[in-house]
Amino acid sequence: MMIRVSRWTTRIYSISCARSPNVPAARGNYKAVYITAQRRGAALIARADADRPMHTSTSTTAHDAHCDPSFNDNLQGEIDDANERYRGMLKINRTPFGYGLEASRSFREGDKVMSSKALEVTPVGSHTVQTGWDRHVLIDLPARFVNHSCDANLGIKDNIGGAYDFFALKEIEEGSELLWDYETSEYEIGSFETCLCGSQRCRGSLGGFKKHGDQIKNFYGEYVADYLKE
Numbered sequence: 001m002m003i004r005v006s007r008w009t010t011r012i013y014s015i016s017c018a019r020s021p022n023v024p025a026a027r028g029n030y031k032a033v034y035i036t037a038q039r040r041g042a043a044l045i046a047r048a049d050a051d052r053p054m055h056t057s058t059s060t061t062a063h064d065a066h067c068d069p070s071f072n073d074n075l076q077g078e079i080d081d082a083n084e085r086y087r088g089m090l091k092i093n094r095t096p097f098g099y100g101l102e103a104s105r106s107f108r109e110g111d112k113v114m115s116s117k118a119l120e121v122t123p124v125g126s127h128t129v130q131t132g133w134d135r136h137v138l139i140d141l142p143a144r145f146v147n148h149s150c151d152a153n154l155g156i157k158d159n160i161g162g163a164y165d166f167f168a169l170k171e172i173e174e175g176s177e178l179l180w181d182y183e184t185s186e187y188e189i190g191s192f193e194t195c196l197c198g199s200q201r202c203r204g205s206l207g208g209f210k211k212h213g214d215q216i217k218n219f220y221g222e223y224v225a226d227y228l229k230e
Helices: 062-067 069-085 209-220
Strands: 002-005 043-047 090-095 098-103 112-115 118-121 129-132 135-139 154-158 164-168 192-196
Touching: 069 090
Parallel strands: none
Antiparallel strands: 002 043, 043 192, 090 098, 112 164, 118 135, 129 135, 154 164
């Protein structure tokens, strides 16, 4: 089955819980699809078996999102908090496909747009960000919902929060979607076969810095994870 997926999917939402009303939910034993956070068709394509238990990088699963009302309440609380902290700068928007970030003001090239911090160090997963050769972290909102583009308008620099600060790589107009190139932080990206970011500079696929390192360095310069500069 072909499904759309962004790394910053809305924590994965399941379509249905594969259990009868009289059977307790079995974590991870359900049918589910990823709901992309991308807009305007700018999504990544991956393949997955809908009937196969899904792996996530945290204890939260699609089953939690669909069957536990408190999960969505907690997520909405995170979103509200992030939107308040960045009021007048950017906002998390919900779309028919998931979530994305929109600039609430214009930014000049070089402006710091937002910061992120590591919430926890965790095994590599669909929601994690790589910050070292053997270090993957879950980051906070709003940065967790930045979508991918091969022609991103945001670049990253390592910060003291164990994650990245995001800077405008070009003039960004109010109302524009904020986008980040995942290959500037991830050494190797698996599962993704085709990139459909829609930009004129689209590389066609996402394999990570390992695959497109020369192009990434030439295009983004200093806005690449520090460990990839070693």
